[in-house]
Amino acid sequence: xxxxxxxxxxxxxxxxxxxxxxxxxxxxxxxxxxxxxxxxxxxxxxxxxxxxxxxxxxxxxxxxxxxxxxxxxxxxxxxxxxxxxxxxxxxxxxxxxxxxxxxxxxxxxxxxxxxxxxxxxxxxxxxxxxxxxxxxxxxxxxxxxxxxxxxxxxxxxxxxxxxxxxxxxxxxxxxxxxxxxxxxxxxxxxxxxxxxxxxxxxxxxxxxxxxxxxxxxxxxxxxxxxxxxxxxxxxxxxxxxxxxxxxxxxxxxxxxxxxxxxxxxxxxxxxxxxxxxxxxxxxxxxxxxxxxxxxxxxxxxxxxxxxxxxxxxxxxxxxxxxxxxxxxxx
Numbered sequence: 001x002x003x004x005x006x007x008x009x010x011x012x013x014x015x016x017x018x019x020x021x022x023x024x025x026x027x028x029x030x031x032x033x034x035x036x037x038x039x040x041x042x043x044x045x046x047x048x049x050x051x052x053x054x055x056x057x058x059x060x061x062x063x064x065x066x067x068x069x070x071x072x073x074x075x076x077x078x079x080x081x082x083x084x085x086x087x088x089x090x091x092x093x094x095x096x097x098x099x100x101x102x103x104x105x106x107x108x109x110x111x112x113x114x115x116x117x118x119x120x121x122x123x124x125x126x127x128x129x130x131x132x133x134x135x136x137x138x139x140x141x142x143x144x145x146x147x148x149x150x151x152x153x154x155x156x157x158x159x160x161x162x163x164x165x166x167x168x169x170x171x172x173x174x175x176x177x178x179x180x181x182x183x184x185x186x187x188x189x190x191x192x193x194x195x196x197x198x199x200x201x202x203x204x205x206x207x208x209x210x211x212x213x214x215x216x217x218x219x220x221x222x223x224x225x226x227x228x229x230x231x232x233x234x235x236x237x238x239x240x241x242x243x244x245x246x247x248x249x250x251x252x253x254x255x256x257x258x259x260x261x262x263x264x265x266x267x268x269x270x271x272x273x274x275x276x277x278x279x280x281x282x283x284x285x286x287x288x289x290x291x292x293x294x295x296x297x298x299x300x301x302x303x304x305x306x307x308x309x310x311x312x313x314x315x316x317x318x319x320x321x322x323x324x325x326x327x328x329x330x
Contacts, residue, residue, distance in 0.1 A: 030059040030191040033109035037064045044121045045113035051241035095133045129261045135252045139245035147240040161190040168210040215245045
């Protein structure tokens with residue numbers, strides 16, 4: 001029997017804090033994304049990674065694959081003779097280097113940029129579950145407009161959450177498109193349990209349009225202006241980055257792994273109460289059970305009874321006597 005691996009406990013307070021932050025939580029904070037620039041990155045992919053990093057801040061990290069990315073125990077000869085081609089990362093062929101980088105920076109989302117003759121300006125989006133690859137999608141950048149091309153329109157703020165709009169029927173065509181839509185929601189939604197959101201904090205919207213295997217991403221800044229009524233006038237200003245992407249390939253997880261990632265912790269599950277239910281609008285509905293009533297004994301509104309008045313016997317006798325007097329006189 002092989003000996004078990006020995007796990008050494010952290011010796012410093014900083015080390016304990018880092019390990020505690022990496023432990024699974026019942027209520028997770030915003031998912032961190034890491035933007036990896038490969039050794040064969042082009043100016044276009046570098047600009048795309050930089051602008052996406054600005055959209056994702058503060059839950060974002062930038063990373064560049066260089067000679068210092070080699071292991072610490074690598075000999076000096078290997079470090080000095082760093083070869084970009086030999087140390088290139090190919091996520092679809094080998095995902096282990098990307099998983100190690102994400103684990104080092106505690107990131108579950110990644111965006112990888114590289115450039116080649118066959119696939120120029122390639123961008124790979126992906127996400128991890130439990131330290132392993134869940135799914136990833138590869139695109140090539142056909143057209144790109146940076147944030148710098150729209151000066152003064154990018155919204156200011158810390159951790160601003162965007163509105164997401166998905167246009168096009170192709171998002172519901174097959175499993176790949178549905179999972180791609182689910183990925184972009186997971187990528188840009190920010191903290192999952194943010195509670196109430198102020199409308200003043202919604203400062204920009206991202207529109208995803210898919211048609212003929214072409215994906216267009218269009219962020220707009222939401223501007224509020226005075227109007228004649230109490231409701232402000234809303235205008236959308238282009239803020240960038242504008243991207244036209246071509247979908248190349250995707251790698252999806254198995255159905256069992258997706259079901260495992262969708263599980264809700266027991267602590268967060270709503271306990272089902274007897275005779276209580278919740279509809280689609282989160283309204284509570286209750287069933288009230290009562291004993292069967294006897295309608296014969298049911299108390300209803302009492303109505304006044306009008307009885308027929310009995311005739312006055314003294315008055316009747318006087319009338320009869322008067323009639324007899326009249327008859328005798330005749």
